[in-house]
Amino acid sequence: MNVRMESDSLGTKEIPADAYYGIQSARALENFAITGYRLNSFMIGSLAMIKKSCAEANIYVGILDPRIGRAIIAAAEEVMEGRFHDQFVVDVIQGGAGTSINMNANEVIANRAIEILGGRKGDYTLVSPNTHVNMSQSTNDVFPTAIRISALKMAAGLEDALRGLLAALEAKSREFDDVLKVGRTHLQDAVPIRLGQEFAAYAKMIARDRVRLKRSLEELQLINMGATATGTGLNCDVNYALVVTRRLREITGLDLIAASDLVDATQNLDALADVSARLKILALSLSKIANDLRLLASGPRAGLAEINLPPVQPGSSIMPGKVNPVIAEVVNQISFQVAGNDLTIGLAVGAGQLELNVMEPVAAYNLLQSIAILTNGINIFTEKCIRGITANRERCKEYLENSIGVITALNPHVGYEQAAALAHEALVTGKTVRELLREKQIFTDEEIDTIFNVKEMTMPGIAGRRLLKTQPLLP
Structure with a gap:
């Protein structure tokens, strides 16, 4: 194989001759064969945006040769456009607080800049990954800033997904507003609900x-560029720190703000923990909805079957005709993964020591995965499940007619004790509440319809017209 020799x-x-990564990335490949996963495109793009902004700021303050700086900017722009992503080869989980990830970006951009200047990859006398591409920087300000930019960029897609889900749920609430059904508490029949x-x-x-989620994401807008290694700004021009943040804001289109305390911003990852916690709460909400839908659609002959979920694929390799609630099931599993990711992030955030939290890579990986799988899962949930749900109106009516829970609607009219006695008789005889009321001629049919009206039983304040009977219902 054609190779080039690099030194550190x-x-x-030996490095493959056609590789844009260099020796530090190659060492990381050997040392951190952990997950088999590489950086996603958002993270790679964020790193390239940072390197471009840094080069522009260093040229501005007069410490980077403009000829070298322009080559770095051009190389970074190509990465931003999606080129050379296959050259970002290091594992997402690694020791070194993300140093291998930062150096992978430095080496790819340096080698492409060398080509732009007419040199051959590996000739770092033209453009150095450390001296030039990483000028005025440390992994300790580059990597956390890249995490925040990536999370904010990805969160825009999650917001779109949530907006679509919310609209679909609201549409179903209007569509099913007239469907009266049995409410359930403790998985037992309760008062009616629509x-x-x-x-x-x-x-x-x-x-x-x-x-x-929106509130917690605002904290990610605070970045620590210019902090360098420990937040003290060593080797960083004061004007550079201001310029690089401004350029990053312009390039990313995000409302990025320089943290007021760079030592704090370099040490602590609590903002990541906060976003993760909100993602977990969202995941739990989705899991609750998915659980409800699976119960309401259970059957179709031996379950509740009050709603119908859209069939998307055959459900069994052995049982013909079986269709399973697979979309709701995958939402449950996504929720479990996000909850597990939140635990990992919490442990990582609490494991920092002194001036740096070296556990950033695992926190970053889990946070970005949570955003990605929630976005994909919510879009699928909306399109392949929520929008296609229909109500089994006859089944809802049948359950309601045979439910003892509706007797609670009699409380304002006959009192609790009389209603309880009627409920007992209904259970013993198997008769419906309507049948018993007609049989005992306690109320007229018109009065019964008024009491068991959809709105009467499901909206506070409607049942103000009491038809209280003074005579006992039962001897």
């Missing part, structure tokens, strides 16, 4: 999740 403080190493009210409650929960 530990010695020399199916539309159940879906409206789901929508309200998701709306709260959107607000919580």
Whole structure:
């Protein structure tokens, strides 16, 4: 194989001649064969945006040769456009607080800049990964800034997904507003509720999740570029720190702000933990909705079957005709993964020591994975499940007619004790509440219809017209 020789403080190493990565990336390949996963495109793009901004700032303050700087900027722009992503080869989980990731970006951009200047890859006398591409920087300000930019960029897609889910749930709440059904508490029959009210409650929960997430994401706008190694700004020009943040804001289109305390911003990852916690709450909300839908759609002959989920694939390799709620099931599993990711992030955030948290790579990987799988899962949930749900109106009516829970609607009219006696008789005889009321001629048919009206039983304040009977219902 054609190779080139590269050297570092530990010695020399053969690198594939056509590789844009260099010796430090190659060492990381050997040392951190952990997950088999590489950086996603958002993280690679964020690193390239940072390197471009840094080069522009260093040229501005007069410490980087403009000829070299322009080559670095051009190389970084190509990476931003999607080129050379296959050259980002290091594992997402690694020791070194992300140093291998930062150096992978430095080496790729340096070698491409060398080519732009007419040189051959590996000739770092033209453009050095450390001296030039990493000028005025440390992994300790580059990597956390890249995490924040990536999370904010990815969160825009999650926000779009949540908006679509919320609209679909609200549409179903309106569509099912007239479907009266048995409510259930403790998985036992309870007072009636409208199916539309159940879906409206789901929508309200998701709306709260959107607000919580948006607030927590605002903390990620604070970045620590110019902090260098420990937040003290060693080897960094004061004007550079201001310029690089401004350029990053312009390039990313994000409202990035320089942290007021760079030591704090370099040491602590609590903002990542906060976003992760909000993602976990969202995941739990989605899991609750998925659980409800699986119960309501259970059957179709031996379950509740109050709603119908859209069939998307055959459900069994042995049972013909079986269709499973696979979309709801995958949402549950996504939720479990996000909850597990949150635990990992929490442990990583709490494991920092003194001036740096070296556990950033695992926190970054899990946070970005949570955003990605929630975004994909919510889009699928909306398109392949929520929008296609239909109500089994006859089944809902049948259950309601045979439910003892509706007797609670009699409390304002006959009192609790009389209603309890009637409920007992219904259970013993197997008769419906309507049948017993007609049989005993306690209320007229018109009065019964008034008491068991959809709105009467499911909206506070409607049941103000009491038809209280003074005579006992039972001897």
